[in-house]
Amino acid sequence: MRRAGCGRWLACALALLLASCATLSPAQRQKAAGIAEAARSTQVDCTRADACALPSPLLQMARDTLAASTPQTPRHRALILDDAPDALLARVHLIRSAQRSIELQTYIFDEDDAAQLVLDELQAAAFRGVKVRILVDQLAALRKVETFAALAALHANLELRVYNPVLDRARLSLPMYAVAAACCWRQLNRRMHNKLLVVDGEVGIVGGRNYQDDYYDWGEDYNFRDRDLLLAGPVVRDMQANFEAFWASRRSVPAAQLGDVARYLRQHGAPPPPHHPYRRPERVRALLADVGDAEVLRARFVQPAQAVQGVAFIADLPRKHRGDAEPAGEGDGPPGLAGQELLGLIANARHEVLLQTPYLVLSKPAQQLFRRLHAEPAPPRVQVSTNSLAATDAFIAYAMSYKYKRRYLRDFGFQIHEFKPFPASAPFELGATGAALWEDADAAAAVAAPASSQLEATRPNLRDRRLAKRGLRSEPVSEAGRRSPFASSGGMPVRLKSAGLRMGLHAKSMVIDERVAVVGTHNFDPRGDALNTESAVVIDDPAFARRLAASIRRDMAPENAWTIGRRPSAALLQGVSYTLARWSETMPIFDLWPRKYATSYDYVEGPDCPSEPAPPSPFAADFLRCNHPVGDFPEVDIGLKWLGVRVFTAFGSGLSPIL
Secondary structure (H helix, E strand, O other), X not given: OHHHHHHHHHHHHHHHHHHHHHOOOHHHHHHHHHHHHHHOEOOOOOOOOOOOOOOOHHHHHHHHHHHOOOOOOOOEEEEEEOOHHHHHHHHHHHHHHOOOEEEEEEEEEOOOHHHHHHHHHHHHHHHHOOEEEEEEEEEEEOOOHHHHHHHHOOEOOEEEEEEOOOOOOOOOOHHHHHHHHHHOHHHHHOOEOOOEEEEOOOEEEEXXXXXXXXXXXXXXXXXXXXOEEEEEOOHHHHHHHHHHHHHHOOOEEEHHHOHHHHHHHHHHOOOOOOOOOXXXXXXXXXXXXXXXXXXXXXXXXXXXXXXXXXXXXXXXXXXXXXXXXXXOOHHHOOOOHHHHHHHHHHHOOOOEEEEEOOOOOOOHHHHHHHHHHHOOOOOOEEEEEEEOOXXXXXXXHHHHHHHOHHHHHHHOOEEEEEEOOOOOOOOOOOXXXXXXXXXXHHHHHHOOOOOOOHHHHOOOOHHHHHHHHXXXXXXXXXHHHOOOOOOOOOOOOOOEOOOOOEEEXXXXXXXXXXXXXXXXXXXXXXXXXXXXXXXXXXXXXXXXHHHHHHHHHHHHOOOOEEEEEEOOOOHHHHHHHHHHHHHHHOOOOOOOOOOXXXXXXXXXXXXXXXOOOOOOOXXXXXXXXXXXXXXXXXXEOOOHHHHHHHHHHHHOHHHHHHO
């Protein structure tokens, strides 16, 4: 104990020493701020009252909706943004259509093509005369200090703040991240996971997408299956008010006031506006061709938007992070406002809970709730859509989910459907390269792929048919084909037996009794309950809930997901294996029993098995008739990542509160 305390003291001393060596004096900071302020342009390129905004069917829909609303009878319209390129198109169009103000809040803001496009549009809006405010979390915001400095010195109409910066920096290098983890663990873990875009206080977008190619089907080898909501109506003002609370928080620091940005400004002066050449300019041009097309915009965003009732925006506030001196184990503390509201919705379920989360790691309050629901005389059915190991970008989180599969099935009654890396019918846009490959889809379907199991050997072209539908080929994966670590999770997709543009689930959604729909940022995990700030939109409208339920069920359909069920075994060994697995699972460390309770099943079409079934229940008496076991980690090239999963399953349960 004394050694641990001494180690922490030394780490803190080192951090303080490094910080003191790099800390700027007030006079130096003032000089840096003066450099940025002097460089900020005040030029406005448009003198019209509407700031030369692009005419917008979306904003007109929002204004009509607000005009029809009264405090007694609020009116709202909502649209599920499942299609990733459309989610980017809507954002760019709304930014170009802004006349007064833009508020953007996000966890990740990269500097790749999708993020650069949005950044270019925000800069242009500022020069048109629109007030632009950007609030980013420190851990995954922008790649270069130079970009922070350029935005801080760009224009009087554009402001950039960084939430909860550690060690007086906008960016943390890997060594400084290690120092921050040693000295400032609690502050480092308290992150702003909220994501919203509000334009003119009239229309907003909220959901799971960050600003990075992978969220808009622009990734080269991996893309996220995600979901947003486009909203119009009085609830947008609540979204804007929540943004104001974060913007005014002492934890939101202007970029120019941070040490590394201030040092850059003092040493180099104000850099030019941030822009790099697009890596794939053709897809940027293709998207921009639709930005001002009123017919396209009405068809994609206005006509399908539903009139909805019972709309509420629930969100944590920065005060969730006021307890920076809390004791260890804070990940299992009482949930924040958003988490409490979501647990309350689940507690009122009577018939069915549809839950979609990329990382099935439940907090203790959530586990207690689901255990209690399952113990009721007529428990609601709970269907869960989540990632498989082959699809996830965070194998450590998957390892914790894998550890508790028995608990999820037996104690909570979960029907778990794990997303496949090559889903056959998930919403996906090919883009220019994919479109070219689509023309050769027949040839792609003819390429033989390695079989991932004996079952797959009986139908060797299934994976290729899935890839061919998306204009992709199947080929062996080389070591060089591995993906770089993700900024969002610190993880990396595992190596697969076949290559191709794969997908991983990132949507965070829920439907209760096909009546209440939820879309937001909360992963229904310990981090979301106690460490991250989160937000979500709740819509108590049966028609809208059914549409969201259909979207989630598509992700759980057999062509898109494997079903988790009890592992088949000889009757004599079932009881012994189950007892040992349950005993091993309860161990916080040394969970070493190799034969887990559950495994993955794939649906096999046949004379008695229809071609388009509903997501199968592993508890059905005839489940094994059409569903065949494919192993614990289907499609995965068993190697070091598999060993990592087993190591974290055995020894990593203490990480659950921060995953």
